[in-house]
Amino acid sequence: MSRLIKNLFALIPAFTYRRSHLAPPVQEPLLANNAADSTVILGAGIIGLSTAYSLSEMSKQTIYIVDPASKACVGASGQCEGAIGDFGVENELSPLNQLSYELYQQLAEQQSGKETFGYSGMDVHALSSHGFNSSDPHLPWPVQEPEDISNLPAWLKVPRGWVAGLIANQTHCARLDPPKFCRFLQKECESRGVRFLFNTTALSAATDASRRTLTGIKVLNKGSKKAMNIPCKNIVISAGSWSEKVFSTLFPSSRLRIPSTEQQPAQDWIRLKIKKPRRSEAGTKGSCQQIWLSADSEDLDIHMSSFLDGEFYAAGGFVDLSDIPDTPDKVTSPSHVTDIIEQNTREFLALGLGETVQAVGSGRALLPRLTTNLPIMAKAAWDDLFPSKTKLQEHSSPIAARPVGDDSDVAGGVFVSTGHYLDGFALGPASGKVVSELITGQSPSVDLSNFGFPKADEESGDSRDN
Template sequence: MEVISRDGTTAQIDPLRFCQWLLKEVQRRGVTIHQPATATAIIKDSEDVLRGVRISEGDDTQSETELPCSRLVITSGAWSPRVFSTLFPSSKARIPVSSLAGHSLLVRNPHHKSEELDKEVCHAVFATDTLGFSPEWFARLGGELYLAGLNSTNIPLPEVATDVQASAKAIEQLKQCAKAMMVNVPGRDMEILREGLCFRPVTSSGRPIVSRIPDEKLGGIRTKDERTGGVYIAAGHGAWGISHAPGTGLVLSELIEGREASTNIEALQLPT
């Protein structure tokens, strides 16, 4: 066994709890959320300049709402290329983001004791491939163990995220892995909290794309100047989307407002 980090050198975040907190925080600050919703078309003025986006909300595809905007940000993960193609059907540009499907299992730590909550330490364990894949274990506060690492590039990306259905075969493989790697407590069965399948947005270079999309790639649509308009994209972070999200949000906001970025993102431009 090799120790790759020590106390004070790394940290772990729970994606679900982080996203729930983030949603509450942006709503507290006055952000309006349209969910579920589908972006269906760009709205332009008489001079073909972007002035809004049209969305359909819920399951009612016949009822649409127009949202005025001069700046548009596409951050739809593995679905970003589809969103771009839908909104800019005349564009010949390609968003080089594909999907990597990953199954996961969330189980209860059989050794967890609630009275020792404050003494718990979060751990991450990366194992070698002896079970058909390379398991990754993450121990979280509250007695949760997250098991992942069973990935595939062959599972088709569904139309929308709510259509995602985990493979029974893959989940069973994870369960057998959990049984093999956990030291079971006598008389206590493994408690499964959640079964999952997610599609991570990946790029061939391994680098995400955080960039303004040049107007010439918008298929005839123009935008206002850099400080008041533009179409932007942030996608392709792979398995590190949650951990890179705050920093990405920071430099993206600076990019949108025409300010100097806090870090050099030149290598994250949309490929020509």
């Protein structure tokens, strides 16, 4: 839900909140020796984990997840607010968002979502110092109806003269605790035999040009400095803001490209805890609550929300980064920025007698944005990946008689799932499902015609609002 996840992220930097939340599993020896039975997923964020989860349901093949960080979901996937819903999307992403919301609901029902990963309905409110209008730049969606201050959560301190409005109720909106959900996905994947290789980067892809197939991928463990070859017939690139770099490293001669914006957007956030036992539920109705602030002061550009465990999340505005670190766990938030967010958040928390606020986490979430403002979820055509090899075959093999881009006889291939920008977490389950369907040769549950590799004249579109 494109605008719902504005400031709610979805998907890749340093995660400082409880850094032990996703401890890396023991890295087992590589056992697969049959490329026809293996898929390597590059990126251990919500998109990569969701792809492995769905693919392990659809196929018995061996699955690897490779990531340069020391654990899964150290980026935006583990740092986002975890808001999901079925409203606020009116563009090409709407069917995908609806599917993802349904998949989240199914998982919550099947896996005791409240206890397992903090699943709860969530009400979305607006609080304004000057009233509401449909073009308020501080609000991601318009207010649906005025709201009495008494309907707001008990933890919120409302300044005198401010007014409230309801944006969405928990019939259409929910939230999860992202670290807990990522941990759940990782454990589920491990239980199905998915192998994780952390502190590991991809170096090159091996192919059989005569058969137009992948045969493996060479990776390097940064700790041991040892390279290894993983036999595989499929490679999935789901590395968030690093996807363009990974793709060009593996396929330097490709005619395709992942058109990342020159500057990648990021958002700073904090997580707070009240230092004293208080309400057993975070909201006035036993659910989570989200508050968007609309103030005359540009310095008060934050929104905040509650978790079921009584903790609070707050995020500020966006910053654009020209240079990004080599790996997601090296992205950090300047302390003076999170200090401002924390100070502003404290002003709106209604503390009881003897209660104090403690910061338990902070960070900067880097959001993978493409120039088209839409994600790519597609299989790369062999002729576009290896135009030079295709050219050689024109003089030596009858295979070249096929139309360019016809991969009807190609087993496996290269799949890309990236550029989800504000919606990575919200669209994770659906993205994993449809890409897994592509890998296994099934018809995607959602029409993916809008999410292919862009043509040169399509790389500056603007399909989603900022």
